[in-house]
Amino acid sequence: xxSEFSLIDRFFARRAARTRPPSSAxxxxxxxxxxxxxxGAIALGIGDDCALIAPPAGExxxxxxxxxxxxxxxFADIDPRAxxxxxxxxxxxxxxxxxxxxxxxxxxxxxPRADEAWLAAFSEGLFDIAERFNCELIGxxxxxxxxxxxxxxxxxxPAHVALRRDAARAGDDIWVSGTLGxxxxxxxVARNEWQANASDAAHFRHALERPEPRIELGxxxxxxxxxxxxxxxxxxxxxxxxxxxxxxxxxVDADALPRSEQLSRLPADVQRRCTVAGGDDYELxxxxxxxxxxxxxxxxxxxxxxxxxxxxIIAPDSAAATPTIAWHDATGAxxxxxxxxxxxxxxx
Amino acid sequence: xxSEFSLIDRFFARRAARTRPPSSAxxxxxxxxxxxxxxGAIALGIGDDCALIAPPAGExxxxxxxxxxxxxxxFADIDPRAxxxxxxxxxxxxxxxxxxxxxxxxxxxxxPRADEAWLAAFSEGLFDIAERFNCELIGxxxxxxxxxxxxxxxxxxPAHVALRRDAARAGDDIWVSGTLGxxxxxxxVARNEWQANASDAAHFRHALERPEPRIELGxxxxxxxxxxxxxxxxxxxxxxxxxxxxxxxxxVDADALPRSEQLSRLPADVQRRCTVAGGDDYELxxxxxxxxxxxxxxxxxxxxxxxxxxxxIIAPDSAAATPTIAWHDATGAxxxxxxxxxxxxxxx
Numbered sequence: 001x002x003s004e005f006s007l008i009d010r011f012f013a014r015r016a017a018r019t020r021p022p023s024s025a026x027x028x029x030x031x032x033x034x035x036x037x038x039x040g041a042i043a044l045g046i047g048d049d050c051a052l053i054a055p056p057a058g059e060x061x062x063x064x065x066x067x068x069x070x071x072x073x074x075f076a077d078i079d080p081r082a083x084x085x086x087x088x089x090x091x092x093x094x095x096x097x098x099x100x101x102x103x104x105x106x107x108x109x110x111x112p113r114a115d116e117a118w119l120a121a122f123s124e125g126l127f128d129i130a131e132r133f134n135c136e137l138i139g140x141x142x143x144x145x146x147x148x149x150x151x152x153x154x155x156x157x158p159a160h161v162a163l164r165r166d167a168a169r170a171g172d173d174i175w176v177s178g179t180l181g182x183x184x185x186x187x188x189v190a191r192n193e194w195q196a197n198a199s200d201a202a203h204f205r206h207a208l209e210r211p212e213p214r215i216e217l218g219x220x221x222x223x224x225x226x227x228x229x230x231x232x233x234x235x236x237x238x239x240x241x242x243x244x245x246x247x248x249x250x251x252v253d254a255d256a257l258p259r260s261e262q263l264s265r266l267p268a269d270v271q272r273r274c275t276v277a278g279g280d281d282y283e284l285x286x287x288x289x290x291x292x293x294x295x296x297x298x299x300x301x302x303x304x305x306x307x308x309x310x311x312x313i314i315a316p317d318s319a320a321a322t323p324t325i326a327w328h329d330a331t332g333a334x335x336x337x338x339x340x341x342x343x344x345x346x347x348x
Numbered sequence: 349x350x351s352e353f354s355l356i357d358r359f360f361a362r363r364a365a366r367t368r369p370p371s372s373a374x375x376x377x378x379x380x381x382x383x384x385x386x387x388g389a390i391a392l393g394i395g396d397d398c399a400l401i402a403p404p405a406g407e408x409x410x411x412x413x414x415x416x417x418x419x420x421x422x423f424a425d426i427d428p429r430a431x432x433x434x435x436x437x438x439x440x441x442x443x444x445x446x447x448x449x450x451x452x453x454x455x456x457x458x459x460p461r462a463d464e465a466w467l468a469a470f471s472e473g474l475f476d477i478a479e480r481f482n483c484e485l486i487g488x489x490x491x492x493x494x495x496x497x498x499x500x501x502x503x504x505x506p507a508h509v510a511l512r513r514d515a516a517r518a519g520d521d522i523w524v525s526g527t528l529g530x531x532x533x534x535x536x537v538a539r540n541e542w543q544a545n546a547s548d549a550a551h552f553r554h555a556l557e558r559p560e561p562r563i564e565l566g567x568x569x570x571x572x573x574x575x576x577x578x579x580x581x582x583x584x585x586x587x588x589x590x591x592x593x594x595x596x597x598x599x600v601d602a603d604a605l606p607r608s609e610q611l612s613r614l615p616a617d618v619q620r621r622c623t624v625a626g627g628d629d630y631e632l633x634x635x636x637x638x639x640x641x642x643x644x645x646x647x648x649x650x651x652x653x654x655x656x657x658x659x660x661i662i663a664p665d666s667a668a669a670t671p672t673i674a675w676h677d678a679t680g681a682x683x684x685x686x687x688x689x690x691x692x693x694x695x696x
Contacts, residue, residue, distance in 0.1 A: 049576075065500060067496070165396045
């Protein structure tokens with residue numbers, strides 16, 4: 001059994017320090033007056049009461065926090081390497097949805113026991129994605145208790161190009177990145193709600209455990225898109241957040257929702273359920289003016305991810321009304337959808 | 349049973365918005381291009397993928413995160429109002445230990461069920477202390493699961509006056525604020541390790557559940573103190589963190605450790621155990637040059653908290669050696685202390 005301090009040092013602090021990007025100021029000066037100070041820098045990482053960081057001059061820090069609980073957000077038998085990946089990926093996805101550039105993160109977790117093999121694999125998955133996005137671990141907290149992971153992530157973005165939820169405008173196209181529903185399909189296979197062949201099941205499970213944050217696309221959408229969020233609780237519920245904050249309505253073509261080959265092999269009703277209301281997609285949903293279509297296709301190509309137009313933002317008759325999404329199919333026939341977004345205090 | 353979103357809105361988002369300090373930019377602009385942008389401001393709080401904040405020009409953001417777990421950091425029967433207080437207080441204490449000014453915090457928590465009375469009391473305790481320190485709730489996450497609270501707190505401090513752990517110098521006085529050991533005494537009473545009369549027991553329990561972050565003192569120590577931290581795991585263990593980071597040794601008079609009247613009524617060995625190695629004190633331990641003595645007494649008076657000199661920082665014979673604390677009693681006789689700081693992966 002490792003003590004808390006040797007545990008942190010062994011699996012986290014050393015690798016965090018070793019992988020500090022060269023742009024960061026060096027910590028550990030014997031006197032605070034010797035500290036190199038630079039904006040857009042990390043002046044102090046793990047090991048003090050607080051980390052000290054600053055955004056680049058003229059930019060804001062974008063901050064998001066997510067908590068992952070065993071049995072709710074992941075299965076008890078998840079590969080700890082995948083869990084390390086996912087815990088940071090879902091937070092980076094929030095930065096992507098703001099058009100923010102990753103800078104740093106803190107990690108707090110409770111563990112039933114300090115299992116070295118588990119921690120080695122978890123930290124490997126965590127640092128693999130952290131290093132890929134130049135996101136430095138700057139602090140944390142560990143304690144014993146039921147398995148729970150809480151990451152807070154920090155990025156930077158000039159405020160006037162931040163992709164906010166309240167910025168959708170009437171006439172905007174509604175776009176989504178990548179494909180929707182694979183993670184929900186994986187959950188359904190695990191729960192025996194439906195079946196898939198071994199290869200498709202592996203694809204779905206990968207989508208569930210290894211979401212890819214759309215950081216590059218988010219950065220490329222600065223100045224092109226108006227409103228954005230990442231789809232974590234299902235498109236239907238999450239799009240409503242944009243509509244509520246922007247006081248707008250929307251029409252969406254449910255048949256236009258992009259889906260994988262693998263998902264296309266599941267029954268039509270399962271496809272619809274997974275694409276419309278599946279959680280854990282971590283794709284971006286964003287709105288942009290019609291004039292930006294060609295640019296968006298180009299920047300999404302460059303970012304290596306497909307962007308698909310799925311609908312249109314509509315001005316409401318009355319600003320006071322509750323926003324609505326008018327769903328229709330490929331023929332234009334209206335659909336009535338009662339599927340709700342994922343809600344952590346309701347049975348799913 | 350409330351849904352996640354109405355729960356957040358009802359107990360947290362509305363009050364966070366209502367109590368936003370006037371210095372913050374107003375959120376909710378219909379277009380991101382209209383957003384008021386100011387450094388040292390909160391441009392976007394709860395309700396988007398990320399909050400957007402920035403430190404004042406030329407300052408760094410100080411960031412700390414703490415996780416509190418039922419049974420480990422608080423008893424299951426804790427008054428939820430006290431828990432709301434303590435969850436933020438222990439994080440604010442980390443800002444105090446850096447000399448940072450509180451700015452904002454995020455709150456992530458998992459709850460077994462959405463109990464309205466519990467949430468009302470918890471959020472009341474939380475916002476009471478948040479408002480007292482002008483610390484705005486800017487984001488969070490809620491989920492179902494075993495009770496777990498994770499707060500990340502943000503403050504601001506000019507980097508050259510930040511109170512770091514690595515800045516202690518040979519010859520510095522070692523100081524602590526307030527009194528030590530009352531929280532540990534309260535834990536001992538609750539565990540029947542020792543007894544106290546009802547009034548003393550209430551005092552100890554208050555210390556355990558209602559720690560007061562030394563924000564004002566931390567701010568006043570900018571430019572006066574060199575190294576600092578907050579005592580969360582016990583003086584013996586925490587002072588070692590300063591010594592390790594500063595590559596220094598120390599001598600400490602165990603009889604000089606400040607204690608309450610109430611603690612003075614417990615047996616001498618209990619007093620020593622609680623003051624030297626008790627956890628959950630959340631007092632500041634800091635080092636400062638001898639020339640600063642009068643100034644420190646003055647600023648601590650102004651901050652309404654006693655500061656007590658307990659020892660001296662000593663240069664090591666060899667920089668490579670493991671730091672040591674030489675404990676002695678009031679007569680100067682050396683003491684051998686084997687008590688360890690609080691470690692979350694050892695039995696306490």
